[in-house]
Amino acid sequence: xxxxxxxxxxxxxxxxxxxxxxxxxxxxxxxxxxxxxxxxxxxxxxxxxxxxxxxxxxxxxxxxxxxxxxxxxxxxxxxxxxxxxxxxxxxxxxxxxxxxxxxxxxxxxxxxxxxx
Numbered sequence: 510x511x512x513x514x515x516x517x518x519x520x521x522x523x524x525x526x527x528x529x530x531x532x533x534x535x536x537x538x539x540x541x542x543x544x545x546x547x548x549x550x551x552x553x554x555x556x557x558x559x560x561x562x563x564x565x566x567x568x569x570x571x572x573x574x575x576x577x578x579x580x581x582x583x584x585x586x587x588x589x590x591x592x593x594x595x596x597x598x599x600x601x602x603x604x605x606x607x608x609x610x611x612x613x614x615x616x617x618x619x620x621x622x623x624x625x
Contacts, residue, residue, distance in 0.1 A: 511542045511620055512542070512545055513544050513621070514618040515530055515548070516548040516553075517547060517556065518552065520553065521561065524568050526553075527568070527573060533622065544577070545617070546582060546585050547574075547585070548614070549603070550587045550611075551590055552594075555594070559597045574603075583604060584602060584603045585610065585614075589608070
């Protein structure tokens with residue numbers, strides 16, 4: 510089976526990208542594929558914001574990300590992008606990473622899939 514690295518580039522306000530990533534990851538896992546990590550880049554670093562609060566009638570993104578983490582999928586946040594945006598990362602769920610670590614992960618994966 511294939512190994513995937515996924516990256517998310519859009520902010521929490523664009524729920525369709527996060528939903529698409531989660532649906533893709535869920536389907537891949539059901540088919541026996543491996544998801545090595547999800548890398549949050551550009552405005553997607555806001556997903557890792559400590560105390561992120563969205564309206565109660567919206568999709569609970571925290572539950573989505575925790576669901577992936579429960580499948581032993583690493584959730585990496587671009588430390589530079591987070592710093593540039595003043596995002597304090599929720600370290601209980603997300604790990605800081607740089608583009609070099611992301612490049613190493615993608616070079617070892619069979620496929621890299623972006624969600625923008």
